Amino acid sequence: MGVIEQIELYKPFVLGIAEKPSAANRIALALGGKNARKVMVNNVPVHVIRSEDEGQDLVIASATGHVFTLIQDGYGSEYPTYDFIWVPLHQKSRSKGKQTSRSGSKTKAIIGVLKELIQHATSLVIMTDYDQEGEVIGAVILQELGGKHAIKKAKRMKFSTLTKTEIKKAYSTMIPHIDFRLFESGLARHYLDWLFGVNLSRALMLAYKRSSGKYQTLSTGRVQGPTLRFVYEREIQIRTQVPFLSWQVVATLDTKPTPISLTIKKSIERISEARQLNERLKHEHACVTKKTTTMKKIPPPPPFNLSTLQAEAYRRFRIPPDRTLAIAERLYLDALISYPRTDSQQYPKDLDHNTIISKLIERRPYKEYSTLVLPISKGRPIVGSKRDPAHPAIFPTGEKNSRKLSPQEYKILDLIIRRYLATLAPDALEEQTQVVLDIASEQVKLSHNKIVELGWKAIASVFRSDQNNEILDLNEGDKIHILSSNIEEKMTKVPPRYNPGSLLKKMEQVGLGTKATRAQIIKTLEQRGYLLGKEEYILSDLGFTVMEVLKMSVPVVTLPSLTRTFENAMERITQASLSYEKVILQGIVYLHQVLKKLHGGREIIGEQLSQVLSRPREVQKFGSCPVCKQGNLVIRQAKASRKRFLGCSNYFDTENPCTASFPLPQKGTLYPSTKRCDGDGYPLIRVRRGRRTYYWCVNPDCPERKSWAPNSKIRNNSTSGEAT
Amino acid sequence: MNVCPLDERPSESHNTYHFCSYHSLALNQLREAWVSWQKSLENDIPWEAFLSRIVDLREKDEKLVGVWAFEVARYVLSSK
Numbered sequence: 001m002g003v004i005e006q007i008e009l010y011k012p013f014v015l016g017i018a019e020k021p022s023a024a025n026r027i028a029l030a031l032g033g034k035n036a037r038k039v040m041v042n043n044v045p046v047h048v049i050r051s052e053d054e055g056q057d058l059v060i061a062s063a064t065g066h067v068f069t070l071i072q073d074g075y076g077s078e079y080p081t082y083d084f085i086w087v088p089l090h091q092k093s094r095s096k097g098k099q100t101s102r103s104g105s106k107t108k109a110i111i112g113v114l115k116e117l118i119q120h121a122t123s124l125v126i127m128t129d130y131d132q133e134g135e136v137i138g139a140v141i142l143q144e145l146g147g148k149h150a151i152k153k154a155k156r157m158k159f160s161t162l163t164k165t166e167i168k169k170a171y172s173t174m175i176p177h178i179d180f181r182l183f184e185s186g187l188a189r190h191y192l193d194w195l196f197g198v199n200l201s202r203a204l205m206l207a208y209k210r211s212s213g214k215y216q217t218l219s220t221g222r223v224q225g226p227t228l229r230f231v232y233e234r235e236i237q238i239r240t241q242v243p244f245l246s247w248q249v250v251a252t253l254d255t256k257p258t259p260i261s262l263t264i265k266k267s268i269e270r271i272s273e274a275r276q277l278n279e280r281l282k283h284e285h286a287c288v289t290k291k292t293t294t295m296k297k298i299p300p301p302p303p304f305n306l307s308t309l310q311a312e313a314y315r316r317f318r319i320p321p322d323r324t325l326a327i328a329e330r331l332y333l334d335a336l337i338s339y340p341r342t343d344s345q346q347y348p349k350d351l352d353h354n355t356i357i358s359k360l361i362e363r364r365p366y367k368e369y370s371t372l373v374l375p376i377s378k379g380r381p382i383v384g385s386k387r388d389p390a391h392p393a394i395f396p397t398g399e400k401n402s403r404k405l406s407p408q409e410y411k412i413l414d415l416i417i418r419r420y421l422a423t424l425a426p427d428a429l430e431e432q433t434q435v436v437l438d439i440a441s442e443q444v445k446l447s448h449n450k451i452v453e454l455g456w457k458a459i460a461s462v463f464r465s466d467q468n469n470e471i472l473d474l475n476e477g478d479k480i481h482i483l484s485s486n487i488e489e490k491m492t493k494v495p496p497r498y499n500p501g502s503l504l505k506k507m508e509q510v511g512l513g514t515k516a517t518r519a520q521i522i523k524t525l526e527q528r529g530y531l532l533g534k535e536e537y538i539l540s541d542l543g544f545t546v547m548e549v550l551k552m553s554v555p556v557v558t559l560p561s562l563t564r565t566f567e568n569a570m571e572r573i574t575q576a577s578l579s580y581e582k583v584i585l586q587g588i589v590y591l592h593q594v595l596k597k598l599h600g601g602r603e604i605i606g607e608q609l610s611q612v613l614s615r616p617r618e619v620q621k622f623g624s625c626p627v628c629k630q631g632n633l634v635i636r637q638a639k640a641s642r643k644r645f646l647g648c649s650n651y652f653d654t655e656n657p658c659t660a661s662f663p664l665p666q667k668g669t670l671y672p673s674t675k676r677c678d679g680d681g682y683p684l685i686r687v688r689r690g691r692r693t694y695y696w697c698v699n700p701d702c703p704e705r706k707s708w709a710p711n712s713k714i715r716n717n718s719t720s721g722e723a724t
Numbered sequence: 725m726n727v728c729p730l731d732e733r734p735s736e737s738h739n740t741y742h743f744c745s746y747h748s749l750a751l752n753q754l755r756e757a758w759v760s761w762q763k764s765l766e767n768d769i770p771w772e773a774f775l776s777r778i779v780d781l782r783e784k785d786e787k788l789v790g791v792w793a794f795e796v797a798r799y800v801l802s803s804k
Contacts, residue, residue, distance in 0.1 A: 269764060494789075673786070674782065
């Protein structure tokens with residue numbers, strides 16, 4: 001039985017195509033209410049809203065994100081390859097000789113249902129998310145299953161939240177055609193990513209295969225290359241760091257109630273200069289020359305866009321950016337927040353804030369903020385400067401969750417709600433006191449900030465502890481006795497490593513990738529084994545080699561300028577000032593030159609990759625073995641209990657095997673450290689669990705460790721970085 | 725072609741130790757820092773004494789000295 005018969009569609013009908021099944025479900029409920037009926041056709045959900053009069057029925061079916069993908073047109077794994085076609089996802093896996101997976105057969109069923117519905121529908125409506133990806137998903141389905149005339153006759157629904165009100169409004173005011181510019185810029189992105197990704201990755205993989213005879217998945221692309229280079233350059237900086245020496249003079253002043261310690265002069269280049277100043281301090285008093293107190297208004301931060309949400313979620317909860325995006329999308333599909341893939345920091349002009357606020361402050365955690373939220377007219381809500389033509393900033397819809405949220409989902413939703421309410425709350429008021437001291441002809445400034453009115457900070461839970469309380473009692477003309485002074489050595493430190501949050505921020509700063517792809521690019525670099533570590537990225541030997549060969553042969557693909565040029569071109573396609581065919585052609589011409597250079601250097605590239613890939617896998621070493629003194633301590637896992645422990649790397653040595661083993665804490669992330677235990681001189685391991693860090697002596701009989709009771713002060717004190 | 729004694733990468737550098745480009749960079753950093761230390765301390769701190777201090781610093785706190793700089797300092801000291 002065909003799809004039409006199974007659904008019993010005997011009247012002309014309108015077909016709506018949503019991006020995901022959950023979105024289709026929401027849209028159907030919003031438009032049809034109780035009339036919406038879900039029918040399973042060949043295991044694919046289709047929603048039918050019957051017309052009560054002579055009008056047309058509405059059928060809503062959905063894709064599962066991209067159901068078509070680009071593959072090479074033809075066979076072979078050589079490069080360059082510039083011919084590609086769209087194929088259904090399930091055919092891609094078959095073309096690689098794999099069995100059709102369960103998800104592949106699901107895609108096949110979805111495509112079958114959509115094809116028949118498109119052929120019989122009298123009119124078509126794209127109901128996918130309104131952005132580049134959404135436009136490509138919807139339009140490619142129409143193009144591949146219904147031909148070009150299907151795209152021409154399709155209409156477009158534009159919405160940013162999946163709430164009933166907005167869906168109804170979007171359906172009644174739909175655009176009479178798809179957004180062709182958005183579609184073409186989306187196509188250009190897909191084609192360029194495919195061309196650069198496939199060809200550059202093949203150049204690396206084939207060079208390696210030619211040299212070693214083995215296969216290894218290696219990849220690079222127009223965004224991956226420059227992103228990896230950031231980590232590479234930072235890694236070199238870290239590994240070649242040598243401290244530069246300078247001096248500072250620190251004095252303790254006899255202030256009440258407690259003495260205050262302050263730096264009189266920082267970064268003194270020569271020791272003699274520091275000594276002279278220190279000597280002068282012995283005969284001088286500190287004199288208060290100026291005291292000012294000002295009240296400063298601190299406005300709330302602008303609403304979240306995707307990048308700021310990802311950065312804040314990582315900073316506060318250590319949730320990786322790709323996870324934050326996945327959670328935000330889930331919350332969007334539950335109609336709890338607006339569409340998260342946005343750059344905008346602006347709310348829609350017609351957003352009904354009063355309804356959202358009244359719904360939010362009904363709930364327990366936000367009830368107490370009801371008095372804080374200002375009327376909309378009083379310069380509220382606060383918005384930022386960034387705009388996105390497709391979607392507004394992220395905001396909560398005020399809807400109640402229909403299912404139990406996971407702890408991480410709850411945290412992200414709470415973050416969004418609090419930020420939204422904060423943009424509607426009054427400024428925080430801070431009393432800023434500044435005292436200028438004249439100490440031995442050096443002008444030293446001290447400041448003290450005190451929050452007088454919390455304002456929006458009460459909602460967003462942003463607090464800063466007060467410092468330098470002692471200066472409040474000082475007055476102009478006061479003379480303060482200097483209790484002591486001394487010279488301190490100052491050394492420059494290693495710059496911090498990138499973490500998922502800071503790398504994402506860097507990509508955004510230089511315009512690499514899009515809000516939707518950045519997190520995935522970082523994930524791919526992790527999966528390829530280029531980046532090690534979860535909280536701090538360390539460049540692996542493989543990452544080093546890939547970057548070296550690219551830098552040596554085609555440095556341009558490791559620079560952000562190339563990808564920025566294409567991003568600008570895509571922006572111009574959206575503005576209709578450049579044709580997408582021209583952009584693709586320019587891309588191919590450019591890529592051809594790059595591939596020529598890579599081909600020329602393939603032997604050296606292959607050799608270098610073979611050298612690094614033939615080495616045994618990098619294992620983290622946790623100091624030298626205290627028993628045999630020759631091997632290194634490495635993490636092993638017990639076969640029976642699956643518990644981790646430290647063992648000697650010489651365990652399998654045939655001549656001098658070492659069976660030393662040491663228990664490890666079973667929870668938390670372990671990092672090697674160069675520190676040694678004060679008690680017995682055994683290596684110390686840095687353990688990070690949640691936000692807490694402590695040092696662990698590997699010796700179970702360590703006298704220091706015996707004094708550790710669970711959560712004892714000694715162990716907790718070590719968070720400051722001192723060895724226990 | 726010479727290879728770097730510290731990581732067996734090919735060396736094209738002209739220094740006496742035949743370090744690879746990374747370890748050569750670390751050696752340059754050490755030399756630059758040595759000059760700055762001499763200026764800061766206002767005395768002619770010997771090269772070896774400076775390197776020993778760098779090795780000590782790394783062993784005390786890995787945030788002060790990078791691993792390649794540490795390896796170079798140790799290697800130069802041991803090859804004297």
